[in-house]
Amino acid sequence: xxxxxxxxxxxxxxxxxxxxxxxxxxxxxxxxxxxxxxxxxxxxxxxxxxxxxxxxxxxxxxxxxxxxxxxxxxxxxxxxxxxxxxxxxxxxxxxxxxxxxxxxxxxxxxxxxxxxxxxxxxxxxxxxxxxxxxxxxxxxxxxxxxxxxxxxxxxxxxxxxxxxxxxxxxxxxxxxxxxxxxxxxxxxxxxxxxxxxxxxxxxxxxxxxxxxxxxxxxxxxxxxxxxxxxxxxxxxxxxxxxxxxxxxxxxxxxxxxxxxxxxxxxxxxxxxxxxxxxxxxxxxxxxxxxxxxxxxxx
Numbered sequence: 001x002x003x004x005x006x007x008x009x010x011x012x013x014x015x016x017x018x019x020x021x022x023x024x025x026x027x028x029x030x031x032x033x034x035x036x037x038x039x040x041x042x043x044x045x046x047x048x049x050x051x052x053x054x055x056x057x058x059x060x061x062x063x064x065x066x067x068x069x070x071x072x073x074x075x076x077x078x079x080x081x082x083x084x085x086x087x088x089x090x091x092x093x094x095x096x097x098x099x100x101x102x103x104x105x106x107x108x109x110x111x112x113x114x115x116x117x118x119x120x121x122x123x124x125x126x127x128x129x130x131x132x133x134x135x136x137x138x139x140x141x142x143x144x145x146x147x148x149x150x151x152x153x154x155x156x157x158x159x160x161x162x163x164x165x166x167x168x169x170x171x172x173x174x175x176x177x178x179x180x181x182x183x184x185x186x187x188x189x190x191x192x193x194x195x196x197x198x199x200x201x202x203x204x205x206x207x208x209x210x211x212x213x214x215x216x217x218x219x220x221x222x223x224x225x226x227x228x229x230x231x232x233x234x235x236x237x238x239x240x241x242x243x244x245x246x247x248x249x250x251x252x253x254x255x256x257x258x259x260x261x262x263x264x265x266x267x268x269x270x271x272x273x274x275x276x277x278x279x280x281x282x283x284x285x286x287x288x289x290x291x292x293x294x295x296x297x298x
Contacts, residue, residue, distance in 0.1 A: 036083070037111050039083060039087070039090065040081055040084070040111060041081075041084070041090060041093065041094060041110060042080070042081060042082075042108070042117075042122075043081075043082060043106050043107060043108045044078055044079045044080075044106070044107045044122040045078045045106050045107075046104050046105045046106075046107065046178075046206075046215060046216035047101065047104035048216075048217055048221065051078050051080075051101065053074045053080065056072060056080065059101055059102075060072070063099070064089075064092075064096075066085075066086075066089040066093070067089055068085035068086045069089075070085065070089065071083040075117050076117075079117060079122075082108075093108070094110070097126060098126065098127055098204055100204070100206045103206055103207045104206055104207060104216070105125060105178070105207075105215050105216065107123075107124075107125050109122065123177055123178060124152075124153075124176065124178065125175070125178050125215075126173055126174065126176070127173070127174060127176055127202050127204065127205065128158075128171055128173050128203040128204070129148070129171070129172050129173070129174050129200055129201070129202055130169040130201040130202075130241055131144065131147055131148070131169060131172060131199075132168070132199045132200075132201060133196070133197060133198055133199060134147075134165075134198060135188065135196060136166075139164060139165045139166045139167075139170065140164060141157055141159065141163065141165060144157055144165050144170050145157060147188070147198060148172040148174050150183070151172075151174050151176065151186065151200060152174040152175050152176040152177060153174065153175040154172055154173070155173045155174065155175055156172070156173040157171075157173075158172070158173075169201070178214075178215045178216075181212060181213030181214055182200075182205075182208060182213045182214075184199070184200055184213075184234075184239060185197055185200055186198045186200065200239070201238075201239060201240070201241045202240060202241060203241045205239065205241075208235070209221075209222045209235070210230060210233040210234070210236055211228075211233050211234065212224050212235075213235045219233060219235075
């Protein structure tokens with residue numbers, strides 16, 4: 001029985017000694033309990049089937065490569081606790097995502113409060129996002145941040161040595177609400193002229209639905225799928241940036257790369273981006289199917 005169901009059943013029972021069953025743990029949380037929370041991450045694997053603790057740990061040991069090791073324990077509902085021996089290892093893992101397991105996203109977060117499992121929200125995950133077709137006048141941090149905020153919460157902007165964002169595309173690390181469809185495009189609004197489309201391409205994007213745009217299931221298992229050909233769906237492989245030998249490039253022909261486990265680092269992606277600056281951009285447009293977010297530059 002899952003934790004949520006067990007709690008629901010117990011709450012439905014009224015006992016005479018209910019008030020005497022409460023335990024104050026304030027002092028404990030000031031010591032070892034607080035240390036346990038601080039040294040851990042919680043993760044939920046958005047996999048359509050069950051997830052083996054042993055299989056998950058084996059896969060993550062190969063890609064996380066922590067200095068002092070880590071412990072993995074299942075908490076039920078495809079949720080796991082990752083306990084780290086050092087704060088440095090924990091920070092490295094948390095900032096190095098997104099991480100995948102069998103092409104499914106692992107949503108990682110630091111425990112909130114005292115770590116009550118049923119109250120943890122696994123709703124956001126950070127991705128490196130590429131913004132293509134930027135006008136030259138928008139290749140600076142303030143405007144890039146405005147554009148990124150139309151997608152989610154901006155955590156970092158990839159800049160060159162002079163603090164600028166000049167290139168065939170700009171990379172932004174954004175915390176995205178994964179309970180909502182992925183944004184495919186945003187627009188730069190111009191007075192008296194046609195809006196400028198900015199296609200959004202995601203690095204290390206796991207399995208997602210080409211039908212509804214949600215992460216966590218393939219299109220042929222979507223409730224909204226009605227048998228359309230894949231190239232007629234609202235989303236597609238053109239939203240993926242594939243990491244190859246430390247370089248990042250737009251995937252325009254296949255789904256290769258969706259099976260990534262996060263082996264490419266953010267540092268190698270940045271290096272690849274800088275090597276590619278100056279190449280001609282690839283533009284893919286999907287007309288009225290795109291999500292629209294108007295951004296005014298001030």
